[in-house]
Amino acid sequence: MLVSNITVFMPSVLTLIGIPGLESVQHWVGIPFCAMYLIAMIGNSLLLFIIKSERSLHEPMYILLGMLGATDIALANSIIPKMLGIFWFHLSDISFDCCLLQMCLIHTFQGIESGILLAMALDRYVAICYPLQYATIFTHQLVTQIGAVVTLRAFILVAPSLILIKCRFQFYHTTIISHSYCEHMAIVKLAAGNVRVNKIYGLFVACTVVGFDLTFITLSYIQIFIMVFNLSQKEARLKTFNTCIAHICVFLQFYLLALFSFFTHRFGSHIPPWIHILFSSIYLVVPPCLNPLVYGIKTKQIRINVVKMFSL
Template identity: 80%
Template sequence: MSISNMTVFMPSVLTLIGIPGLESVQCWIGIPFCAMYLTAMIGNSLLLIIIVSERSLHEPMYMFLGMLGVTDIALATTIMPKMLGIFWFHVPEIYFDSCLLQMWLIHTFQCIESGILVAMALDRYVAIRYPLRHGAIFTHHLVTQIGAMVTVRAAILVAPCLVLIKCRLQFYHTTII
């Protein structure tokens, strides 16, 4: 009995099937996902508006909280449109490069979130350990630098995986995900 070689060389389009076995009810599954997405967008947007408009909230802790809100908005916006497109509009195709970009964005934003949480913990540690010097240590300039470094660190940590997927993995067993 011969087994045929079904490998695909560098596919240009991948097919996302959604949740296997529940294709008939995926339109209903998309409703709670959309509701959670809208709730997260409204909540994080209100948080950002309050932090920007209230001058007393221009402290490092609230600035980190605002960064976390922006990251949550970006992460959810990276994931949900394609997911709802599959669930509601039956658009299962995604270009390979778009899939890599989406994967890079998802992992980068998740890494940014963890970095911001570590920065928030450091901020609280300094506030507890050195309460009188906290304002002098955590200046707005330092908070901006920490946010930039967390972002750069996340992008650099995730990039090699995508380069390896693009350059080294050229043969795929299937194009259905």
């Protein structure tokens, strides 16, 4: 980030430079990001179409998967088109309000995705540990309520960040953001003034969402593993465990990338800035791309419908 003694009063336009240190090769960097974007759009759209059109998939597990796919589409569209505009066409300028909107959308959709992953873990926990009560516990009404609560929680947690920036800061050291998208801390670091409150609240939101969701996901799978290994028949153990493999893969890639990005930003001061920005961008782009591939390969019902669709 560039810092000077000159301050700007309420800038109307900000400039995203992309990946600092890789400006000369950003057009090449854009190719894999574009490929992941296309995979995310096509894969998640196909997933939503199959779940909607196939009546046998109108079950809580697949409805939650559809909600995850819709969130991935929204998240990818919130970040990648602008990022590719920077990489390929040098469209670096973004209005201040649009930058705040992008920040709000990205962090809200991240929070929604984390909440849906928690709901999916609880769904598998009830289905495996309490199979006789599953139909009465995980109803369509409950899934709808979960979707509403997860969305509301994400918005309520992210909205104060937006308000704190708009209300507390009027002067900025620079209008140049050393990032490829509008992220909370990247904007806060531009401000001339005490940014401690904003930093603390940003850390609070991250720890609240990831800490809460990851804790209960871990507890759910501990109970599932205990249940699986207590089964007497090996075939029953394998069949039960196979229903969770896709979920486990998605959980691991989402939270491992999140934790890696978080710790490199907080404690990796010796790491070059381009590595920070590149990995934080990958963290947002990879899950929407991999999720439909993982579920398409590992979920039998979806795999069968995909094959059926393309064999027509």
